[in-house]
Amino acid sequence: MTAHQFASDNYAGICPEAWAAMAEANAGHHPAYGDDEWTQRASDAFRGLFGTDCEVFFAFNGTAANSLALAALCQSYHSVICSDAAHVETDECGAPEFFSNGSKLLAARSPDGKLTPELIRGFVTGRGDIHFPKPRVVTITQPTETGRLYSLEEIRAISATCREHGLALHMDGARFANACASLGCSPAEMSWRAGVDVLCFGGTKNGMAVGEAILFFRRELAEDFDYRCKQAGQLASKMRFLAAPWVRMLESGAWLRHAAHANAAARDFAALVEGIPGVELMFPVEANAVFLRLAPEVQERLRAKGWRFYTFIGGGARFMFAWDADPVRTAALAADIRGAE
Ligand SMILES: *Cc1c(COP(=O)(O)O)cnc(C)c1O
Numbered sequence: 001m002t003a004h005q006f007a008s009d010n011y012a013g014i015c016p017e018a019w020a021a022m023a024e025a026n027a028g029h030h031p032a033y034g035d036d037e038w039t040q041r042a043s044d045a046f047r048g049l050f051g052t053d054c055e056v057f058f059a060f061n062g063t064a065a066n067s068l069a070l071a072a073l074c075q076s077y078h079s080v081i082c083s084d085a086a087h088v089e090t091d092e093c094g095a096p097e098f099f100s101n102g103s104k105l106l107a108a109r110s111p112d113g114k115l116t117p118e119l120i121r122g123f124v125t126g127r128g129d130i131h132f133p134k135p136r137v138v139t140i141t142q143p144t145e146t147g148r149l150y151s152l153e154e155i156r157a158i159s160a161t162c163r164e165h166g167l168a169l170h171m172d173g174a175r176f177a178n179a180c181a182s183l184g185c186s187p188a189e190m191s192w193r194a195g196v197d198v199l200c201f202g203g204t205k206n207g208m209a210v211g212e213a214i215l216f217f218r219r220e221l222a223e224d225f226d227y228r229c230k231q232a233g234q235l236a237s238k239m240r241f242l243a244a245p246w247v248r249m250l251e252s253g254a255w256l257r258h259a260a261h262a263n264a265a266a267r268d269f270a271a272l273v274e275g276i277p278g279v280e281l282m283f284p285v286e287a288n289a290v291f292l293r294l295a296p297e298v299q300e301r302l303r304a305k306g307w308r309f310y311t312f313i314g315g316g317a318r319f320m321f322a323w324d325a326d327p328v329r330t331a332a333l334a335a336d337i338r339g340a341e
Contacts, residue, residue: 015249066092073136083141084107140158141172151183162195170200178205266320289318294317
């Protein structure tokens with residue numbers, strides 16, 4: 001199957017910048033296990049982009065990045081507060097609990113997938129006795145699994161609540177670039193300046209093959225994190241192939257350009273399907289996701305026409321727009337939705 005689809009931003013290939021960087025890194029021999037020039041340059045590029053001297057690590061995928069970051073922030077008897085729609089809760093097969101040796105995820109019921117200071121307080125003030133796993137970390141997803149955004153004010157309010165209760169704040173930024181492009185704010189403003197302690201910055205959904213970055217803004221939290229990565233099988237021996245694409249993505253601005261393109265494609269698609277009878281937009285389109293409530297027969301007809309989409313996330317039909325979202329295919333999908341009602 002080669003047709004351009006919107007089932008997942010992971011259906012897309014590797015963007016030209018990442019591809020070229022891998023080719024460049026492929027010339028000659030280089031030191032292994034991250035002791036190479038590319039890894040140094042990528043780490044420095046992150047520190048430059050974020051305007052702070054953070055600790056930078058790379059993992060193969062987002063599940064590992066999230067799980068290992070959370071594990072670094074707590075002991076096995078601690079707990080992690082998340083939304084019930086969070087990827088760590090619903091889509092990581094228990095990896096956060098596994099890599100933390102049992103830290104419990106406390107999933108707050110949230111209608112829009114977002115955490116609030118009230119929801120966080122509900123967990124920290126509810127039980128303070130020794131029989132309950134002590135809350136130590138809050139994790140938020142920016143943008144959320146259903147394509148919603150936390151405003152800077154909302155992130156700041158959450159981090160203030162975290163400070164009040166001695167909790168660390170982790171951000172799952174599998175689509176961090178899309179959030180920056182949509183809010184028009186700097187990476188610093190949306191992370192450490194807003195009180196985020198650790199950020200998992202997604203490269204894969206931004207157009208790379210692999211290689212999620214883990215940024216520790218409080219350097220002391222990264223103690224021994226290199227050992228944790230190695231033990232988890234996440235230390236790439238040829239690290240330069242994870243790092244080099246980041247150098248090009250960050251230095252050329254491609255990370256933001258690709259995300260802005262994806263966001264615009266999602267907005268265009270939403271505008272094309274809006275008002276079609278039997279089609280309901282489930283959430284405001286704030287990043288690169290469009291969730292539609294579609295009648296089962298409409299879904300069946302779309303599938304018969306060869307369209308792929310997921311229905312197990314957010315309770316509707318999900319359409320994701322990637323760095324290479326094609327306007328012709330976007331229009332074709334919208335036409336099939338219109339024709340199929
Ligand atoms: C895609 C995604 C991840 C990472 O998933 P992997 O398949 O492990 O790379 C993490 N969080 C969110 C919100 C995601 O959408």
